[in-house]
Amino acid sequence: MTDPFYPPQSPIATGLACRCPRCGQGRLFSGYLELVAQCDICGLNLRDSDSGDGPAVFVIFALGFIVVPIALWVEARFQPPLWLHAVLWSCVILGGALALLRPFKGVMVALQYKHRGISDGS
């Protein structure tokens, strides 16, 4: 029996779309950050893939790179009270982290599949 051919997928595109890194069609997550055990379309075993703390580190760097200059600009331009800074940037950072963590984890899993390979269970 021959294995089906899957054309190479962009790890960035499949990761950001939260799709399977091999076929680009199946769902990658069963929960917010919980990976599916196996792709619904191609059967890729995702049980053993582990992105560790990588996505969180990249989210911290990305948000820091974006939020700190904006916070400094807001302070220089409008000089809001400190409580407003605390409320505003806490909400922005929390919302940004929740929004970015899932696609960043998808990209890390897709990069892991591309460069290290994930066992297909066969």
Ligand SMILES: [Zn+2]
């Ligand atoms: Zn798949």
